[in-house]
Structures are given as C-alpha cells and as structure tokens.
Amino acid sequence: MSGPLSLARPDLRDFVPYEAAAPDRQMIRLHANESAWRHPWDDSEAGLNRYPDPRAERLTRRLAEIYGARANELLLTRGSDDAIDVLARAFCVAMQDRVLVCPPSFGMYAIAARLQGAGVIEVPLDAGRDFSLDEEKLLAAAADVKIVFLCSPNNPTGNVIPAETIAKICDRLTDRALVVVDEAYAEFAGAPSAIDLRPYHDNLVILRTLSKAYALAGARLGVLVADPVVVRLLRGVLPPYPLPSPCLEAAERLMAPEALEQARHAVADSVARRRRLADALTGLSCVTRVWPSEGNFVLVRFRDADLAVESCRKRGVLLRDFSRKPGLEGCVRITVGEEDENRLVLETLETLQ
Numbered sequence: 311m312s313g314p315l316s317l318a319r320p321d322l323r324d325f326v327p328y329e330a331a332a333p334d335r336q337m338i339r340l341h342a343n344e345s346a347w348r349h350p351w352d353d354s355e356a357g358l359n360r361y362p363d364p365r366a367e368r369l370t371r372r373l374a375e376i377y378g379a380r381a382n383e384l385l386l387t388r389g390s391d392d393a394i395d396v397l398a399r400a401f402c403v404a405m406q407d408r409v410l411v412c413p414p415s416f417g418m419y420a421i422a423a424r425l426q427g428a429g430v431i432e433v434p435l436d437a438g439r440d441f442s443l444d445e446e447k448l449l450a451a452a453a454d455v456k457i458v459f460l461c462s463p464n465n466p467t468g469n470v471i472p473a474e475t476i477a478k479i480c481d482r483l484t485d486r487a488l489v490v491v492d493e494a495y496a497e498f499a500g501a502p503s504a505i506d507l508r509p510y511h512d513n514l515v516i517l518r519t520l521s522k523a524y525a526l527a528g529a530r531l532g533v534l535v536a537d538p539v540v541v542r543l544l545r546g547v548l549p550p551y552p553l554p555s556p557c558l559e560a561a562e563r564l565m566a567p568e569a570l571e572q573a574r575h576a577v578a579d580s581v582a583r584r585r586r587l588a589d590a591l592t593g594l595s596c597v598t599r600v601w602p603s604e605g606n607f608v609l610v611r612f613r614d615a616d617l618a619v620e621s622c623r624k625r626g627v628l629l630r631d632f633s634r635k636p637g638l639e640g641c642v643r644i645t646v647g648e649e650d651e652n653r654l655v656l657e658t659l660e661t662l663q
C-alpha cells in the first residue's frame with residue numbers, strides 16, 4: 311500500500327465512521343431526535359434546536375475559494391488545536407509511533423502526540439542562525455516518524471520556512487511521513503502559502519486558522535488542507551457534528567466581501583505596527599535582541615526578562631514569558647497590539663535598564 315492512507319493507524323484504514331443525520335433543512339426533520347421547538351431568544355439562522363451541518367459545506371466551499379484549494383481538500387476543525395490532535399490520533403499508534411517537532415515552536419504538537427501515547431523527537435531550530443531549520447538534520451532524524459510538524463511563520467520565533475525546503479522534505483518523506491505545515495500566521499507574512507505545493511505532495515498537510523488574521527479566536531475554527539483521502543479519514547475520527555452553528559454563522563458573516571476586505575486592512579495595519587514596535591524595541595537599553603517576525607508578534611530578548619514581564623503586568627499588560635525555555639533564555643513574546651497598547655509597553659520598558 312502507498313499514499314498517505316498507508317501512514318494512518320492500520321485499525322483506522324477501513325474504519326466505518328458514525329453516519330451523521332442529513333443536514334437538509336427543507337424537509338421535516340424527524341430523523342435526528344432534535345427538539346421541534348426553538349427558544350424565543352434563539353436568533354440564529356439555523357436554529358439552535360437543530361444539529362449543525364456535519365460537513366459545514368457552505369463555509370467549506372467559501373474557504374476553499376479563499377485559500378485556493380478544492381473543497382474536498384478541506385476539513386474544518388475546532389481551531390487548529392483540534393486538527394493537530396486529530397492528526398496525532400489518526401496517524402500514531404500509541405506506544406509505537408513517533409512525531410518530530412522543531413523547538414522552540416508551538417507546544418501543542420508535542421502535547422497532542424504525548425496525549426496519544428506517541429513519542430516525540432526534537433530537532434531544534436538553530437538559535438545561532440536566526441532559528442532556521444536544518445533540513446538535513448531533520449531528514450536524518452525523520453527516518454522513522456509518522457508526522458513532521460513544521461510551523462511557518464514559527465511561533466514564537468517569527469521566521470518562515472522557505473517553500474523549497476518544505477517541498478524537499480515532502481519529497482524525501484513521501485510514503486514515510488506526513489509533513490504538517492502550521493500556517494496559523496501566514497496572512498501576516500510576505501511568503502507564499504504551502505497550499506500552493508499541496509497538489510504536488512500527497513503527504514503535505516497545511517493548517518490554517520480563523521483565530522489570528524480573521525479575528526475569530528472565540529469561534530474556534532481551524533482549516534486543514536490535505537489530500538482528500540486524509541480529509542475523509544480525519545472527518546471520520548472527529549465527532550459527528552464538530553462545529554457549533556453560531557460559530558459557522560459567525561465565520562460565514564466574515565466571508566462576505568466587505569468583512570474580508572476589513573480583515574485584510576486590519577492585517578496590513580498590524581504588519582505596519584509590528585515594524586514600528588520592533589524598531590522601537592531595538593532602541594531600548596533593556597533589550598539585547600529583537601528577531602525579525604512574519605507573525606502578529608515579536609520575540610524579544612531582555613537583559614532581565616522577569617523584570618520586563620512584571621513591569622508590564624503592573625501596568626495591566628500581559629506578555630508571554632519564554633525565558634525558561636531551552637534556546638529562549640531571556641526571551642519574551644509580545645503580541646502586536648493597538649497603537650496605544652504598544653505605546654504603553656514601550657513607555658514601561660523605557661524606564662528599565
């Protein structure tokens with residue numbers, strides 16, 4: 311057997327998933343044991359008394375257009391956290407399989423793997439070379455892993471992985487491992503999406519989210535783009551109605567052209583503020599390093615990270631302290647805020663040595 315299905319847990323390859331009730335709204339619905347009445351305060355379009363569309367077809371088609379993929383390559387999940395979890399569950403046999411991660415990076419890859427009972431191999435990014443990825447080291451370590459998790463732009467270091475590197479890793483790991491590229495922050499980056507590479511690599515999986523650039527973190531909507539056989543398998547592992555209808559309706563409102571345009575402007579503004587924030591931080595005496603970032607955050611090394619975090623906290627601002635993580639000594643991640651929020655952070659840090 312070859313192709314990405316050959317990498318899945320053997321017991322899931324011919325698994326027969328639960329069949330959700332048909333989403334048809336035109337018919338009288340006596341097939342799903344729902345309540346026939348609606349609460350008077352329920353102003354949702356679909357009615358909260360009804361189960362949501364199990365495949366979220368309308369939103370899936372619209373997102374496929376936006377991301378430049380086919381609808382059968384998309385799976386909507388409860389945030390990308392859910393996508394990471396379902397990938398680990400579907401592809402890793404507990405106490406046998408392993409995944410590969412490249413720290414410092416988003417922590418959920420290793421957590422999802424461990425929750426599934428899978429092993430975790432680390433190939434750290436090169437802190438001495440702006441946290442770049444050593445692809446040969448990665449390929450040597452990936453000899454026998456089921457999933458390679460890459461993050462581009464990487465959280466928390468902010469750098470992107472070049473498309474040629476991703477293509478090479480996918481090529482070399484064809485029929486050996488899934489290559490998952492988490493692009494949660496892609497909209498803030500100048501680089502093209504790995505979605506462009508998808509048609510050429512059946513082991514490539516891309517994760518996108520509506521939580522960041524689209525300002526919908528509360529709706530919990532992630533988008534996984536993969537070969538249709540992978541999408542079909544993962545859909546069967548998710549619960550039958552994974553996405554609440556108010557979340558689907560919120561996302562559909564966002565996909566209206568004016569709302570999308572507004573989100574694109576907000577991203578461009580955030581990128582401009584990121585540049586100004588990074589420049590201003592670079593000039594502070596308490597700061598020893600600011601890394602260039604393609605995300606909606608900057609990674610900063612302080613002479614005294616505890617003092618920086620605590621001083622901001624006293625002024626009502628929360629920062630993310632990474633200073634105790636290997637490779638990130640003294641480092642703090644600052645999300646790009648509104649202009650006045652960034653100014654407050656800078657004013658606070660200016661008073662420190």
Ligand SMILES: Cc1ncc(COP(=O)(O)O)c(C=O)c1O
Pocket residue numbers: 388389390391392416461464465492494495518519520521527530531532
């Ligand atoms: C790289 C990365 N991937 C995924 C996520 C999770 O995103 P979601 O809100 O879609 O679950 C985050 C959240 O911060 C992230 O930084």
